[in-house]
Amino acid sequence: MNSHAFIPVGIEASESLPHLKDEVVRLVDVRRRFNRTIALDGVSLSVPKGQILGIIGRSGAGKSTLIRCLNGLERPDSGQIVIEGKRIDQLPERSLQPLRRRIGMIFQHFNLLSAKTVEANVALPLKIEGVPKAERLARARELLDLVGLSDKAKAYPAQLSGGQKQRVGIARALAARPALLLSDEATSALDPETTRSILALLRDINKKLGLTIVLITHEMDVVRTIADRVAVIDAGRIVEEGDVRSVFANPQAQITKSLLAGSRPQLPGHLETRLGPSGDQIVVSVDLLGSYGQQQFFADLAQTIKNGGALLQGSLEHIQGEPVARFFIGIPAGNTAILERLRMKIEAAGARLEVLGYV
Template structure:
């Protein structure tokens, strides 16, 4: 299913799943401090379901509405219109007392860790259980395995000042798991970390999802994070869901301009500058066509470029390329150039149709 937004046809995720979270026609507006009137619409008629047991990414630029969306899940904000349902309960209709019970089933990890400097690793992780009135023996029974799970068993009595950024985030994850939640919310949890530490935290989230069966809703502006860890993704733009679906499908065949623009920032997602400056939009006599070839599925492990050269009977210049994984599936992008002669282009079209290789003309070069 697709719908038209701002003149663009965008993919909508219609897979039948058992949702952990459902947003039903959710709108959220904020009042102007000066006039008291609603002046800013952060979310605009959002409908989306987060499947149970999956790691789902919500991605968008700053101001797209993604953080507002996650604050609706744990009741920190209420929608101006529409419904937010978590595990069968409409949280948007609950009062503060009823929300406390729901929040115990929702874990939260933050960008800046939010640890108490005067408490040890153990005490920071134990804090939600202490607040809930859980006994010391039960706290110890729950906390020690969690600290071991996040790899901090040797730092149980350390204070936050003695920990690295990655270790602090591990404490935050263990604390979020202490109340045995059904849902884990991650709001830009890796944004303050270096790339190596980010990868370690993402691997930990995958382990938690796999071993505990925990649903994870991950809010981020980083395409690399979504690519590495999520199975499904929704792209937000100006308070709306621009497109959504399997992460692999959205990344390999983006429908919305926002998605294409964000993907261009990934390694191999755009042309090198030195060749980009030479690209022209219309062919001229003697020029080459510049194409982006995408390899995935059955085309990922076949020698299609060598077969393309044999098919065309013409040189094929490899300009740039990358091979990667998206949500655990192989994917490659290759920029090539070959003669823009109509006869050569026609042979190439037949080759792509026959082999299933995804090819797109991005311009022409002299």
């Protein structure tokens, strides 16, 4: 198991875990129920320093409750939430306040104060903290330069585009120099081009500042673009977790496959509706990760086609610098030897072949 994956239930916050010494977030068996509705059902996760973790799930899966537990706005019924080595799930409100300054938050709808200038919005957390005016305005200018809005310091939110408002929100979230940045569907209200620019900014900030980021989203494309790891939540449980390229190349949980349907090649509908237990052609899917998917596979595919096979659908892309590919291949039903040769080569390379049926 990866050292940044699930944490055994029952670990005390004070226990020493050398392989997790650089973690910023640890959740251990976190549970939360609202009357009869289970929002979180034993969530355990760890996020090391400097990592971007994407938490993805459908509406109602538990994402919002999870992020509210992370910033201390929601108390779990049981389990442990540890931020930078300190348990926050049982702290009184007064003790929570200084810890919350270590957690920045960016929102879907920006949450800027319309009556304050951009500069004043960014400086607001420092004003609340009691930082002298000159110091907080200097920090605001520094952050506006970081997010590319140094020329908008005296503007008001109404004078900004959606993407500019979100950049102000990011600058404000960084004002108190947090260790952890939480993003709650921060790009959902933005158009695709603006979304790409905001995700590029977050990735740049992550690299420059070594900032740990947890993204809550329902968009797999957001996770693919920016995250190092992904955790899939369904009905309050983490059902799958791993590095992004591995999950995209070989999703295990049905909900993950469903969420990925719009981001990965799918069997054409006219073939899918014809799939059955018999037919002239065996239809297989092949999921590839790494150099085999970029090199030898195509030689093996060419040999398969030469022997009567057919490429039905597919594509190759790069995620986190690694080639990730998915292809659908038709193989003559009367020649299973072709299938077995292809299966042997694919599985020897650590890739996956699945027989979907016949057409």
